[in-house]
Amino acid sequence: MTRAFNFSAGPAALPAEVLQQAAEEMLDWHGAGMGVMEMSHRGREFMSILAQAQADLRELLAVPDNYRILFMQGGALAENAIIPMNLLGQRPDERRTADYVVTGAWSVKSQKEARRYCDVNIAASTEADKFTRLPAQAEWRLSKDPAYVHVCTNETIHGVEYFWTPDLAAAGLPDVPLVADVSSHILSRPLDVSRFGVIYGGAQKNIGPSGLTLVIVRDDLLDRSLPVCPTAFHWKTVAENDSMYNTPPTYAIYIAGLVFQWLKRRGGLAAMEAQNKAKAELLYGYLDNSGFYRTAVAKDCRSRMNVPFFLHDETLNDVFLAGARERGLLQLKGHKSVGGMRASIYNAMPLEGVTALVDYLREFERSHG
Ligand SMILES: *Cc1c(COP(=O)(O)O)cnc(C)c1O
Numbered sequence: 001m002t003r004a005f006n007f008s009a010g011p012a013a014l015p016a017e018v019l020q021q022a023a024e025e026m027l028d029w030h031g032a033g034m035g036v037m038e039m040s041h042r043g044r045e046f047m048s049i050l051a052q053a054q055a056d057l058r059e060l061l062a063v064p065d066n067y068r069i070l071f072m073q074g075g076a077l078a079e080n081a082i083i084p085m086n087l088l089g090q091r092p093d094e095r096r097t098a099d100y101v102v103t104g105a106w107s108v109k110s111q112k113e114a115r116r117y118c119d120v121n122i123a124a125s126t127e128a129d130k131f132t133r134l135p136a137q138a139e140w141r142l143s144k145d146p147a148y149v150h151v152c153t154n155e156t157i158h159g160v161e162y163f164w165t166p167d168l169a170a171a172g173l174p175d176v177p178l179v180a181d182v183s184s185h186i187l188s189r190p191l192d193v194s195r196f197g198v199i200y201g202g203a204q205k206n207i208g209p210s211g212l213t214l215v216i217v218r219d220d221l222l223d224r225s226l227p228v229c230p231t232a233f234h235w236k237t238v239a240e241n242d243s244m245y246n247t248p249p250t251y252a253i254y255i256a257g258l259v260f261q262w263l264k265r266r267g268g269l270a271a272m273e274a275q276n277k278a279k280a281e282l283l284y285g286y287l288d289n290s291g292f293y294r295t296a297v298a299k300d301c302r303s304r305m306n307v308p309f310f311l312h313d314e315t316l317n318d319v320f321l322a323g324a325r326e327r328g329l330l331q332l333k334g335h336k337s338v339g340g341m342r343a344s345i346y347n348a349m350p351l352e353g354v355t356a357l358v359d360y361l362r363e364f365e366r367s368h369g
Pocket of ligand 1: 010074075076077078106152154155156181182183184202203205
């Protein structure tokens with residue numbers, strides 16, 4: 001068996017150690033006589049898996065005590081509706097406004113979905129710049145009394161990442177919750193959860209398998225829902241039932257739990273940040289110094305997780321991808337809306353994978369440049 005280096009944006013590569021352990025435990029988890037997929041979610045065994053996963057995540061991210069960790073379903077896209085349904089009901093007699101900062105394909109989708117539930121104010125958008133930069137907070141035009149302000153802190157498709165945290169108190173809105181889609185860079189570095197009201201993400205980028213959605217929400221935001229909010233997506237109900245109001249995605253939670261333990265063994269999020277920085281510097285460093293390839297995103301906000309790049313001669317794209325595949329460098333084709341190539345280098349991508357990619361970039365440049 002050979003495992004290639006998989007640069008998929010998501011569902012993405014998982015650590016080989018985690019998959020190995022899951023394979024060993026597939027038929028019989030810790031002497032239970034059954035695998036995790038086959039267990040009652042209310043049984044002692046699975047309850048211990050869930051509790052351990054929550055505790056490990058709380059430790060890794062240093063989640064404060066007044067925040068709840070919810071394991072949900074529906075992905076980040078369902079959460080785009082679940083968020084307004086949970087946050088717009090505080091003053092049910094009014095139609096509220098929510099503010100969105102639009103910095104790429106995913107925040108475009110978020111604001112579009114929210115329009116079904118509220119008025120949306122686009123506080124800033126970089127669409128005119130083809131989403132190649134981030135708007136500084138000084139550029140934002142926030143509304144007077146938004147129910148919340150939404151950002152996407154890593155745009156997986158356009159490769160734009162925040163390395164600063166918006167400050168709504170400084171904007172004169174100290175009581176307005178900041179909501180962030182962190183799907184594609186959560187756990188890649190430490191994050192100060194206390195600066196946010198809600199963070200959320202699908203698991204399939206940097207946490208575990210698809211099917212699990214992580215929501216971390218501050219206590220005081222649990223009970224602001226609109227009456228139409230489905231019970232299974234009502235954060236307060238989910239929190240009161242410890243993510244077990246209905247059957248949770250048990251196997252995905254188990255694998256995510258193994259990933260959390262893997263991260264702890266590797267030294268936690270500070271160690272992951274150092275490794276992710278080294279990987280990104282290696283790749284961007286090569287691309288910056290080459291006249292054969294180019295990148296489009298401004299240097300101060302280019303993502304350490306998703307690296308879109310282009311060949312100057314785009315007629316070579318298919319040859320480039322075929323050669324990459326032959327060398328075991330998989331899923332490098334860029335998203336269709338951006339074109340070119342994209343290398344996603346999440347936590348599970350080792351430095352050797354990025355080194356192998358840079359070696360191939362160099363070799364391809366030499367033979368086709
Ligand atoms: C992948 C992704 C999504 C979509 O997630 P689903 O789980 O498919 O709903 C949303 N936002 C970001 C930033 C993503 O990377």
